[in-house]
Amino acid sequence: MTDASPPLLDLILARRSVSPRFLVEPTPTAEQLGLILRAAAAAPDHKSLRPYRFILIPPERRGDLATAFREAKTEQDPGAPAAEIERSGEKAYRGAMLLAVVLRVVRDHPRVSVSDQMLAAGAAIENMLLAAMTLGYAGCLRSGISATSRRVRLALGISGDEELAAFLMLGTPAKTPLPREDAIDGLLSTWE
Numbered sequence: 001m002t003d004a005s006p007p008l009l010d011l012i013l014a015r016r017s018v019s020p021r022f023l024v025e026p027t028p029t030a031e032q033l034g035l036i037l038r039a040a041a042a043a044p045d046h047k048s049l050r051p052y053r054f055i056l057i058p059p060e061r062r063g064d065l066a067t068a069f070r071e072a073k074t075e076q077d078p079g080a081p082a083a084e085i086e087r088s089g090e091k092a093y094r095g096a097m098l099l100a101v102v103l104r105v106v107r108d109h110p111r112v113s114v115s116d117q118m119l120a121a122g123a124a125i126e127n128m129l130l131a132a133m134t135l136g137y138a139g140c141l142r143s144g145i146s147a148t149s150r151r152v153r154l155a156l157g158i159s160g161d162e163e164l165a166a167f168l169m170l171g172t173p174a175k176t177p178l179p180r181e182d183a184i185d186g187l188l189s190t191w192e
């Protein structure tokens, strides 16, 4: 946190995703990525299980990810036209910094439910997005069919006990997202 950082609540209220094609260079430095990961680890986490991990996909591996995306598309939709398969591969190049979000949930933990672990992972990701914002970056999450694909999981070395939840993209926003409309209707009721 620096003196120039906006107050936390302002930052949270202003958070918007920026579409991957508008996330450009520069991306977080190694030191900044360390801070973003510390923000993830600062999220509430029942019994500190860390039911998540992240895989950084460096620029030189984007081509391999594109191959995995194309294979996934072909496997899931064998009749897809070639142009559509090509487009699936192009998604691997979006977002200036690309991280795979891996869930490593313990299904039969005696004390910590699966939903506790999922919530811990979600809290960690939100902390990462907010931390990236404080550093002047933006981000977004994308899952899509690629995240559920066995091919993509295998390519990234994700084990059978783990799940590829989504891709987290970070970068400098090339476009200012529209402010959010306040909408808290239905969020709260009082137990009567």
Ligand SMILES: Cc1cc2nc3c(=O)[nH]c(=O)nc-3n(C[C@H](O)[C@H](O)[C@H](O)COP(=O)(O)O)c2cc1C
Pocket: 015, 016, 017, 018, 140, 141, 142, 143, 144, 165, 166
């Ligand atoms: C785990 C997760 C996966 C997501 N995957 C997609 C996706 O594949 N495609 C998409 O358009 N939005 C996806 N979203 C939603 C966007 O990332 C984004 O949150 C949404 O468009 C709302 O924008 P906002 O974050 O500015 O409120 C996903 C969100 C989450 C939490």
